[in-house]
Amino acid sequence: MLRRWVEPKGDAAVRLTIAGQPVTALRGESVATAALAAGLQATRNAPVSGEPRAPYCLMGVCFECLMTIDGLPNRQACLVPVQEGMTVEPQLLRPSLGVSDND
Amino acid sequence: MTDSVDVAVLGAGPAGMAAAVVSANAGLTVAVLDDQAVPGGQIWRNVEAAAARGDLGLFGDDYAAGVDAVANFRAAIVDYRPLSRVIGVESTDIGGDVLFVRNGKAGRLHAKRLIIALGAYERPMPFLGWTLPGVMTAGAAQIALKTGGLLPERPFVLAGQGPLLLLLAAQFRAAGAAPDVLLRLDDPGRKWSAGKHGLRALAGFSDLLKGLKWQRSLSDGVSKTVTHVAHLEASGGDRLEAVRWQTADETDGEAEAATLLVHDGVIPNAQLTRAMRIPHKYDVAAAAWCPEASADGQLADTEWAYVAGDNAGILGWAAATATGSKAGASAASALGVKATTSDDVDKRLGRARAVRPLLDALYPPAQAFTAISDDTIICRCEAIKAGSVREALAMGAQGPNQLKAFLRTGMGPCQGRMCAYTVAALAAEANGTALADADIMRVRMPISPVTVSEMSHLNETDMVLPTA
Numbered sequence: 295m296l297r298r299w300v301e302p303k304g305d306a307a308v309r310l311t312i313a314g315q316p317v318t319a320l321r322g323e324s325v326a327t328a329a330l331a332a333g334l335q336a337t338r339n340a341p342v343s344g345e346p347r348a349p350y351c352l353m354g355v356c357f358e359c360l361m362t363i364d365g366l367p368n369r370q371a372c373l374v375p376v377q378e379g380m381t382v383e384p385q386l387l388r389p390s391l392g393v394s395d396n397d
Numbered sequence: 398m399t400d401s402v403d404v405a406v407l408g409a410g411p412a413g414m415a416a417a418v419v420s421a422n423a424g425l426t427v428a429v430l431d432d433q434a435v436p437g438g439q440i441w442r443n444v445e446a447a448a449a450r451g452d453l454g455l456f457g458d459d460y461a462a463g464v465d466a467v468a469n470f471r472a473a474i475v476d477y478r479p480l481s482r483v484i485g486v487e488s489t490d491i492g493g494d495v496l497f498v499r500n501g502k503a504g505r506l507h508a509k510r511l512i513i514a515l516g517a518y519e520r521p522m523p524f525l526g527w528t529l530p531g532v533m534t535a536g537a538a539q540i541a542l543k544t545g546g547l548l549p550e551r552p553f554v555l556a557g558q559g560p561l562l563l564l565l566a567a568q569f570r571a572a573g574a575a576p577d578v579l580l581r582l583d584d585p586g587r588k589w590s591a592g593k594h595g596l597r598a599l600a601g602f603s604d605l606l607k608g609l610k611w612q613r614s615l616s617d618g619v620s621k622t623v624t625h626v627a628h629l630e631a632s633g634g635d636r637l638e639a640v641r642w643q644t645a646d647e648t649d650g651e652a653e654a655a656t657l658l659v660h661d662g663v664i665p666n667a668q669l670t671r672a673m674r675i676p677h678k679y680d681v682a683a684a685a686w687c688p689e690a691s692a693d694g695q696l697a698d699t700e701w702a703y704v705a706g707d708n709a710g711i712l713g714w715a716a717a718t719a720t721g722s723k724a725g726a727s728a729a730s731a732l733g734v735k736a737t738t739s740d741d742v743d744k745r746l747g748r749a750r751a752v753r754p755l756l757d758a759l760y761p762p763a764q765a766f767t768a769i770s771d772d773t774i775i776c777r778c779e780a781i782k783a784g785s786v787r788e789a790l791a792m793g794a795q796g797p798n799q800l801k802a803f804l805r806t807g808m809g810p811c812q813g814r815m816c817a818y819t820v821a822a823l824a825a826e827a828n829g830t831a832l833a834d835a836d837i838m839r840v841r842m843p844i845s846p847v848t849v850s851e852m853s854h855l856n857e858t859d860m861v862l863p864t865a
Contacts, residue, residue: 295655296550296656350534351534356815357778
C-alpha cells in the first residue's frame with residue numbers, strides 16, 4: 295500500500311515492535327504510518343464482519359486504524375506518535391465476552 | 398481543580414493558530430487544544446520538520462506559507478496543548494467548559510469564549526470494495542508522505558476530482574511517484590473559463606493560475622488517464638488487487654493495483670458543532686452541512702462560541718487565517734479588549750469567496766448517491782450495506798435517527814463521521830425530499846470514545862456531559 299521513501303537514520307530513527315517484528319520508524323510519524331511502512335496489511339479486522347481493514351484517512355476520522363498500543367486496545371494509531379520501545383499489535387480477532395462457542 | 402482561560406481554541410491549523418495569536422496578542426489568556434503532536438493542521442502538517450529537513454519544495458508554496466504561520470503561533474503567549482482529544486463542550490453561566498482527554502486523563506477547561514476550528518476532512522466516497530486494505534484517501538497518503546516519508550506502492554491508481562486532487566497529484570509527481578493510472582471523476586464538460594461564476598472568480602486570479610498550472614501537468618508521468626469516470630469498484634481477497642471503472646459513456650476499464658487513492662473534495666468537520674445542537678444548514682452549492690454563524694463566526698444560539706476556518710464552510714487555508722483572526726478579534730472585543738488583525742484580512746477572505754462558487758460548480762460530489770449499489774458498505778464501522786438501509790427505509794424507518802435503532806448506522810466508533818452524509822442522502826431519496834430539507838443524523842457527546850480509566854480523572858462534579 296505504502297512504501298518507505300525516506301529511510302529513518304540517526305536521531306530521526308525510532309525503534310519499536312509492531313506485530314512482533316522490530317521496526318525502525320521516522321520520528322514524528324504516527325504508529326499507523328509506521329505499521330503501513332512495515333508492510334502490515336491490516337491494522338484490525340472489522341468487529342462485525344471480520345474482514346480485514348487498514349487506515350483509510352490517517353487523520354483521526356475513520357477509526358479503521360484501531361490498534362493495541364502498549365497493552366491498551368482500540369487506540370487510534372494515526373493519532374499516536376511513534377515512541378522508542380513501543381509495542382504495537384493489530385486487532386485481528388473478533389472481540390469476545392470470554393465465552394467460546396463450545397462452552 | 399478546573400483550569401480556566403479567557404479563550405479556548407480547538408484546533409491548531411491555519412484558523413485556530415490565527416485566532417490564538419490575535420486573542421493572545423490582545424492580552425487575553427489563551428489555551429489551544431489540538432489532536433496532533435505539532436501545530437499546522439492538515440495543510441501544514443509537520444511543516445516545521447519539513448523545513449528543517451529542507452523538504453519544503455516538494456509540497457509547493459501553499460505548504461511553505463505554513464512556516465511563518467507556525468513560527469508566529471509558537472512565538473505568541475499561548476497555552477498550547479498538543480495531543481489533546483476534545484470529547485465535549487458544555488455551556489455554563491459565563492462562557493463554558495471544554496472536556497478533553499490528554500495523556501490518558503480526562504480534564505475540564507473553563508473558557509469565557511470558545512473558538513472552534515476543527516477543520517475539514519475528505520468527503521467519504523462509498524463504492525464496492527472501498528473497505529479493502531490498499532484503498533485510502535489521497536489526503537491520507539499525503540499525510541503519510543509529510544510525516545513518514547511514505548509513497549504509494551505500485552501499481553498505483555489515483556481516482557478523484559477537485560482542487561486538492563490537482564495539488565496532491567503534483568506533490569506525488571514531485572516525489573517521483575506519479576500514479577500509473579489516473580481516473581478523473583470530474584465532468585470535462587465543465588470548463589474553467591465557462592459558466593456564470595467565471596467572471597467573479599477573476600478576483601482570485603492567482604489561485605486560478607495556480608489551478609490551471611496543476612491542471613495542465615495533471616497527467617505528466619501518468620501511463621493512463623481516463624476522464625469522466627462515473628463508476629468505480631475495487632476488488633481483491635484480503636487486500637486490493639484490481640480497480641475496475643466505467644466512464645459516463647459506458648466504456649469499461651480495469652487495472653491491477655496495489656494502492657488506490659480516492660478524493661472527492663472536503664467537507665467541514667462539524668461533529669462538535671452538531672453535537673452542541675447548533676443549527677446547521679445544507680449548503681447546496683458546496684454539498685455540505687455547515688453550522689449557522691454570523692459574519693465574524695459567532696455560532697447561532699450561543700453567546701460564547703465561534704467557528705472559524707473550514708469548520709465553518711470550505712474556503713481553504715488563506716481564508717481560514719482570515720476567519721480565525723476575525724473570530725479571535727471578535728471574542729476579544731466581547732471580553733472588552735481591543736484586538737488588531739492584519740489589514741488584508743477582508744481581502745484574503747474576499748478572494749477565497751470569489752473563487753469558491755466556480756470550484757463548487759466545477760466539482761460537485763462525483764457520485765450520485767443513487768448510484769451506490771445495494772451491496773456497497775456505507776457504514777464502515779458496523780459493516781452495513783446500502784441495500785440494508787434502503788430496505789429499512791422501505792419498511793418505514795423515518796430517517797437517519799431512526800435508522801440507528803433499525804441498523805446501528807453511525808453508532809460505531811467513528812460516530813457517523815464516515816456515513817452520515819450517505820445515510821442522509823439515502824433517506825432523502827427514499828422520502829422524496831431534497832437534501833436541503835433532509836435530516837442528518839444526530840451526534841452525541843462524547844464525540845470521541847473515552848475509556849472509563851480516562852473518565853475517572855474528572856472530579857465527581859465534572860462528570861456530567863450534556864444529555865439533550
